[in-house]
Amino acid sequence: MNREHVKKSFLDWSEGKLASDKKAVVDHHLESCPECQAYFRKMAAALDKPGKTILPKLEADPFLPTRIKALAEEKQKKISLKTQKAIRWNRAIRLSFSAFLLLIAASIGVFLGRELATANTSAEMYSDEDVFSSYYQVFSQQGQLENWESVLEDQNEEQYEN
Numbered sequence: 001m002n003r004e005h006v007k008k009s010f011l012d013w014s015e016g017k018l019a020s021d022k023k024a025v026v027d028h029h030l031e032s033c034p035e036c037q038a039y040f041r042k043m044a045a046a047l048d049k050p051g052k053t054i055l056p057k058l059e060a061d062p063f064l065p066t067r068i069k070a071l072a073e074e075k076q077k078k079i080s081l082k083t084q085k086a087i088r089w090n091r092a093i094r095l096s097f098s099a100f101l102l103l104i105a106a107s108i109g110v111f112l113g114r115e116l117a118t119a120n121t122s123a124e125m126y127s128d129e130d131v132f133s134s135y136y137q138v139f140s141q142q143g144q145l146e147n148w149e150s151v152l153e154d155q156n157e158e159q160y161e162n
Contacts, residue, residue, distance in 0.1 A: 006036045010043050 006029045012018045013026050030037055 006030070006033070007039055010040060013040075014044060014047060
């Protein structure tokens with residue numbers, strides 16, 4: 001095993017979870033490698049003494065929120081007056097553009113609604129009774145294909161007359 005593999009297998013070695021053949025390889029490597037020996041000693045010392053670890057004890061900085069707030073205020077002061085005006089203009093332009101697009105969308109909706117309304121009035125020239133009687137004539141008699149053609153021709157002629 002190379003040095004990396006020995007360092008990676010420290011936890012299993014310290015807990016005794018290594019297979020006997022791998023444990024022998026790690027032990028043999030530890031006898032010949034002072035760097036791995038120092039690593040294993042250091043890690044074993046850190047795990048053996050939970051109250052007195054070699055790792056530094058970290059404590060929260062009580063003044064960190066105050067410092068962050070002061071930095072934010074300082075940065076806010078650095079923003080020039082021109083930049084603040086540009087931000088206001090940018091917001092006003094976006095609002096105006098949005099209102100303009102809303103007005104266009106409403107106009108298109110009204111236009112399409114009027115077109116649909118005029119299309120429906122031409123379709124309302126035929127009453128439901130006329131349409132029903134035409135369908136009844138087609139389906140009640142033989143020669144349905146000819147009857148369909150005649151119904152369609154009659155309707156087309158009536159549309160052109162009106």
